[in-house]
Amino acid sequence: MVKISNLTKKFGSHISLDNINCEFKKNDSIALMGANGAGKTTLIRSILGYYHPDSGEVLINGYSPIKDRTKVLENISFVPQLPPPIKLSIDELINYVSTSSGVDKELILNYANEMQLDLKSNMSKSFFKLSGGMKQKLLIAISLAKKSDIIIYDEPTANLDPKARDDFYRLLKQNEQDKVLLFVTHRLEEVQELVNRQIYMDLGKVVSDERV
Amino acid sequence: MKNLSLIAYLDLKESIRARWFLIYSLVFGGLIALFFIAGVTESQVMGFSGLSRLLLMYIQITIVILPIFILITTVRSISGDRDNHILEYMLSFPISLKQYYWGKVIGRFITVYLPVFFAMLIAIIYGATIGADIPWSIFFLYTGLLFSLSSAFLGIAFFVSSFVKSSEVALGIAFFVWIFMLAFLDIALISLMLSQRFNEELIIFIALANPMEIFRVAAISLFDPELTVMGPVAFYILDTMSQIVFVLLSIGYPLVLGLLFAYGGFRIFKKKDLV
Numbered sequence: 001m002v003k004i005s006n007l008t009k010k011f012g013s014h015i016s017l018d019n020i021n022c023e024f025k026k027n028d029s030i031a032l033m034g035a036n037g038a039g040k041t042t043l044i045r046s047i048l049g050y051y052h053p054d055s056g057e058v059l060i061n062g063y064s065p066i067k068d069r070t071k072v073l074e075n076i077s078f079v080p081q082l083p084p085p086i087k088l089s090i091d092e093l094i095n096y097v098s099t100s101s102g103v104d105k106e107l108i109l110n111y112a113n114e115m116q117l118d119l120k121s122n123m124s125k126s127f128f129k130l131s132g133g134m135k136q137k138l139l140i141a142i143s144l145a146k147k148s149d150i151i152i153y154d155e156p157t158a159n160l161d162p163k164a165r166d167d168f169y170r171l172l173k174q175n176e177q178d179k180v181l182l183f184v185t186h187r188l189e190e191v192q193e194l195v196n197r198q199i200y201m202d203l204g205k206v207v208s209d210e211r212v
Numbered sequence: 213m214k215n216l217s218l219i220a221y222l223d224l225k226e227s228i229r230a231r232w233f234l235i236y237s238l239v240f241g242g243l244i245a246l247f248f249i250a251g252v253t254e255s256q257v258m259g260f261s262g263l264s265r266l267l268l269m270y271i272q273i274t275i276v277i278l279p280i281f282i283l284i285t286t287v288r289s290i291s292g293d294r295d296n297h298i299l300e301y302m303l304s305f306p307i308s309l310k311q312y313y314w315g316k317v318i319g320r321f322i323t324v325y326l327p328v329f330f331a332m333l334i335a336i337i338y339g340a341t342i343g344a345d346i347p348w349s350i351f352f353l354y355t356g357l358l359f360s361l362s363s364a365f366l367g368i369a370f371f372v373s374s375f376v377k378s379s380e381v382a383l384g385i386a387f388f389v390w391i392f393m394l395a396f397l398d399i400a401l402i403s404l405m406l407s408q409r410f411n412e413e414l415i416i417f418i419a420l421a422n423p424m425e426i427f428r429v430a431a432i433s434l435f436d437p438e439l440t441v442m443g444p445v446a447f448y449i450l451d452t453m454s455q456i457v458f459v460l461l462s463i464g465y466p467l468v469l470g471l472l473f474a475y476g477g478f479r480i481f482k483k484k485d486l487v
Contacts, residue, residue, distance in 0.1 A: 048304055050486040070306040078304040084297040087226045099218045100305040139301075 001026060001150060001180050002047060006056035009042055009204075016042040018204035019056070024150075029181040031191050034201035040184045043201070044152050047182075048078060060150065074101065077143035081155040081184070083135035085128040090119060090138065093127050103145050111141035115167050132159035140168055144175055154184040169194065215307050219315025220322070223289075227323040232285050236324075239277065240331040243270055247335075253344055263339040264347040267332065271354050271431045274328060275424060276394065278358070279365045282324050283386035286369035288379045289316055290481065295379050300487045309486075313478050317370055325362045329355060350434055353459060357427055360466040364423040367470030367477070374477035375484065393424045416448055423466040430462030 002024040009017040017039045024030060032040050045051050046058050049065025049072060058065055065072040086093060098105050112119045115137040127135065136159040143151055157165045172181070172194060183191045188198065200208040227233050244266075247253070252266045290313075293299040303312065336351055368389060376382040405415045419425045429446040433455055449458060 045300075045487060050300065050303070052483075052485055070308050073304060073306040076304065078301070080297060080301055082297065084301045086298055086301065087229070088222060092222055092225065096218065096222060096302070097305060100215055100307050 001061055003059045004047075004056070005059075007046060007053050007058060008055045009046060009051055010054050015204050017046065020204075020206055022199070022206055022209060024180045024182065026178055026180065028197055029176060029195045030183065030197045030199055031188055031195040032182060032184045032199050032201065033186065033188060038201040039204040040201055041154065044154060044182065044184060047152065048073070048076065075149045077146045077148040077151045079136070079139045079143050079153045079156050081158060083132065083139055083159075087126060087128060089124050089126055091123040097142050097146070101146055103142070107145040108141050111144045111171065112138060114171055115141055115164060117141065133161060133164060136160055137164060144171055149178070150180045150182070152182045155186070156183070157190055165190070215311040216315045216318070219307070219312055220319035223316050223319030224322055227320065233323060236281055236285065237327040239281075240274070240328050241334065243273060244331045244335045248338060253339065262347075263335065263344050264350055266335060266339075267347065267350050267354060268431070270332065270335070271357070274358065275428050275431070278328060278361060279393065279424060280387070280390045282362060282365040283369050283390055284383060286320050286324070286366055287372050287382040287386040289320060289370065290373040291376045291382045292379045294487060297487070303486060309482050310478070313481050317366065317474055321362065321366055324366060325359060328358050328362070332358070353434060354431065356463045357430055360463045360470070361423060361427045363470030364466035365470070367473035371473040371477035371480075374481040393422050412448070420449070423469060426462045426465060430459060433458055433462070
C-alpha cells in the first residue's frame with residue numbers, strides 16, 4: 001500500500017529524512033518511534049504529500065501523494081498530535097469532512113458516541129472551544145468514520161483519559177482489518193497490543209524495523 | 213466544484229463570525245451613518261453636493277483604509293492556517309490545492325467586498341427615502357472601482373500569504389505594501405522624479421501602475437477635470453485619455469493585477485512544502 005523509496009528531505013542544511021526505504025502492506029500495524037527530531041513527523045507528512053522530497057519518492061497504491069493528492073487522500077485518515085484550533089463549528093467541520101470525503105455524518109456521530117462524546121448537543125459550538133480530550137475524540141471519530149485503508153495517528157492518546165484510551169483501542173481493534181495502521185508514539189506500551197511491527201528512527205534514518 | 217464552493221462557504225462563515233469582520237463592517241457602515249448625521253448631503257463645497265459629495269467623501273476615505281484592512285485581514289489567511297497547523301489537518305482530506313486556494317480567495321473576496329458595497333447601497337437607499345437625487349453614474353462607477361480595488365489587494369495579500377513563513381512577517385509585509393503604495397509612490401518617488409526632471413510620461417506611468425493612484429483618479433474622473441483638487445497626475449491623465457477609456461482601465465487594470473498576484477500566490481502555494 002505505502003512504498004517509500006530512497007526518500008530524502010532536507011530543510012536548509014539539516015537532513016530530516018536520509019535515504020529512507022520502507023514498505024507498509026495491508027494488515028501492517030506499525031509503531032513508529034524515535035527521539036525528538038528523528039524524522040517521524042517529516043515521514044508521515046511526506047506520506048500525506050505535504051513535503052516535496054529532495055530525492056526519492058512515496059507511492060500510495062502506486063500514486064504519488066503530491067501529483068495525485070485527492071486520489072491518495074481518499075484512502076488516508078490522519079489524526080495529528082495536537083488538535084489544531086479550527087474555528088469552524090462542529091457541524092461545519094463534519095460538513096467539510098462529509099462533503100470532501102463522502103463520509104456518512106451518522107457514522108461520525110456513532111463513533112463519537114462510542115468514544116463517549118455527545119456531539120448532538122454541541123453541534124453549533126466552535127471546534128477550538130472544546131476541551132483537548134473532546135477535540136481528540138472527534139478527530140478519532142472522523143478518522144474511523146472515513147473508512148480509509150491507511151490510518152495515521154500521531155500520538156493519538158495524548159489528550160485522552162484512561163477510559164477514552166480503552167474506548168479508542170477497542171474501536172481500533174474492530175476496524176483494523178485489511179488496513180495499514182501507523183502510530184507515531186513515544187510510549188510503545190500504549191499501542192503494544194495493537195502493533196505487529198516496530199520501526200525506530202534516528203537522525204532521519206530507519207535504524208531498526210522489526211516484526212513482533 | 214462542490215469542494216471549491218464548500219471552502220468558499222466555510223471561509224465566509226468563519227470570517228463573518230470573526231471580530232475583525234464586525235469592526236470592518238462597523239467602520240464602513242459607520243462612515244456612511246456619520247456623513248448623514250454630520251449633514252454632508254446638505255452641504256455644498258466646490259461644486260459637490262448631496263449624495264455625490266457623500267459618496268466622494270466615502271470613496272476618498274475608502275482609498276486609504278480599504279487596502280490596509282484587506283491586506284491585514286487576508287495576509288494571514290494561508291500563513292496563519294499554516295502557522296497553527298490548521299492546514300496540516302484540513303488538507304489531509306481529498307481536496308485539491310486548487311480548490312482549497314481559490315475557495316479561500318472567493319470566500320475572502322465576498323467577505324471584504326460586501327460590507328463596503330452595502331455601506332454605499334445603504335447610503336443610496338437612505339438618500340432616496342429623504343428625497344435626494346441619486347447619482348447613479350457615480351454609484352455604478354464606485355461599485356466597479358471598489359470591486360477592482362478589493363481584487364487587487366486581495367490578490368496581493370494572497371500572494372504574500374502563500375510564501376511567508378509566519379503571520380508576523382506577513383503582517384509586516386502587508387503594512388509595508390500599504391505604506392509604499394499610499395505614500396512612497398506618490399510623495400517620495402514622484403516628487404523625486406519631478407525634481408530630477410524625469411520624463412513626464414514615465415512619472416505618469418509609475419503613478420498609474422499603482423492601483424491606489426488609479427482608483428483615486430478614477431474616483432474623481434466623473435467630475436470637472438478643471439478642478440484643482442485633482443492634482444497634476446490626475447489632471448494630466450484626464451486631459452490625455454478619454455473618460456471612458458480611463459474608467460475601463462481603472463476597473464480592468466487592478467482586477468487583472470489582483471488575478472495575476474493571486475495566480476502567482478497559487479503557483480507558490482502549489483510548489484512549496486505545505487506545512
